[in-house]
Amino acid sequence: SAVISQKPSRDICQRGTSLTIQCQVDSQVTMMFWYRQQPGQSLTLIATANQGSEATYESGFVIDKFPISRPNLTFSTLTVSNMSPEDSSIYLCSVASSTGANVLTFGAGSRLTVL
Amino acid sequence: GIQVEQSPPDLILQEGANSTLRCNFSDSVNNLQWFHQNPWGQLINLFYIPSGTKQNGRLSATTVATERYSLLYISSSQTTDSGVYFCAVGGYNFGNEKLTFGTGTRLTIIP
Numbered sequence: 001s002a003v004i005s006q007k008p009s010r011d012i013c014q015r016g017t018s019l020t021i022q023c024q025v026d027s028q029v030t031m032m033f034w035y036r037q038q039p040g041q042s043l044t045l046i047a048t049a050n051q052g053s054e055a056t057y058e059s060g061f062v063i064d065k066f067p068i069s070r071p072n073l074t075f076s077t078l079t080v081s082n083m084s085p086e087d088s089s090i091y092l093c094s095v096a097s098s099t100g101a102n103v104l105t106f107g108a109g110s111r112l113t114v115l
Numbered sequence: 116g117i118q119v120e121q122s123p124p125d126l127i128l129q130e131g132a133n134s135t136l137r138c139n140f141s142d143s144v145n146n147l148q149w150f151h152q153n154p155w156g157q158l159i160n161l162f163y164i165p166s167g168t169k170q171n172g173r174l175s176a177t178t179v180a181t182e183r184y185s186l187l188y189i190s191s192s193q194t195t196d197s198g199v200y201f202c203a204v205g206g207y208n209f210g211n212e213k214l215t216f217g218t219g220t221r222l223t224i225i226p
Contacts, residue, residue: 001160033213042201043158043216090156102146102205104214106158 002027002095004107012113018081021110023093028073030096033104034066037090046091049076083114117142119204119217127223128192136187136220138202146205147178148214149187153198161187161200192224 003026013019023032034046046066047055055068069077080087090109096102118141128134138147149161162169162176164185169176173193178185185202199221203214 035216042219043203045213045215048213092158102214103148103160103163104203105160106150109156109158111156 001097001103001105002029004093004095004105006093006107006110008110009108010111010113012115013083014115015084017083018079019083019112020077020079021091021093023076023078023107025074025095030073032070032076033094033096034068034076034078035092035094035106037092037109039088043092046078080112083112085114088112088114117144117204117206117215119202119215121200121202121217121220123220124218125221125223127225130192130194130224130226132192132224133188133190134192134222136189136200136222138185138187138204138217140183140185140202140204140217142183142206144180144183144204144206146214147180147185148203149176149185150201150203151196151198152201152219158201189222192222194224194226197222197224 005024007022032049035043037043045058046061047057049055049068049070051070067079090111092109093107094104120139122137147165151159164176164178166180173190175188199219201219202217205214
């Protein structure tokens with residue numbers, strides 16, 4: 001399965017600032033997924049990032065708040081904009097396997113705390 | 116959208132005990148995966164099991180797609196099994212390529 005590196009692993013941010021999370025994969029993948037996990041909760045899909053096209057956002061998530069870039073088949077970024085304490089979460093990048101079945105592999109996550 | 120409920124929400128067991136975790140889903144699926152999130156937050160894929168039964172060491176899983184549920188069995192529990200277990204589903208009706216995660220079961224194994 002793919003190996004995913006996420007940066008930063010954790011950060012403490014001030015209200016009103018923005019932070020960009022990077023996701024690097026060791027192989028080319030078609031689709032990358034960004035999930036959010038709020039404290040004590042399950043995972044919620046933010047958006048699907050395809051190379052060469054705009055990301056597809058899930059209900060409740062908008063591009064102005066969570067802009068995503070996908071410049072090539074091994075890299076993506078998620079920006080959390082104008083952060084508030086409610087944005088304190090773990091943000092996870094994942095990719096589907098290239099074997100046909102959409103088996104997901106996850107990065108270690110980026111734990112953000114907004115003060 | 117699809118609803119994915121897991122039970123029990125919390126489970127505390129002595130080391131060596133066996134457990135069964137359940138995942139119910141409200142729509143037809145063609146993709147079902149079980150994950151373990153360790154106490155450090157890392158998610159590990161345990162099984163890809165849209166139907167049938169699979170085993171991997173002390174863990175096994177069964178999905179009965181026609182009845183819309185899946186079970187994860189853990190035998191002879193070890194402290195390293197502690198964490199949160201999620202099932203996640205995908206299907207033609209709601210996006211085969213993306214997964215909807217269940218509510219999770221938090222498992223604590225006591226030495």
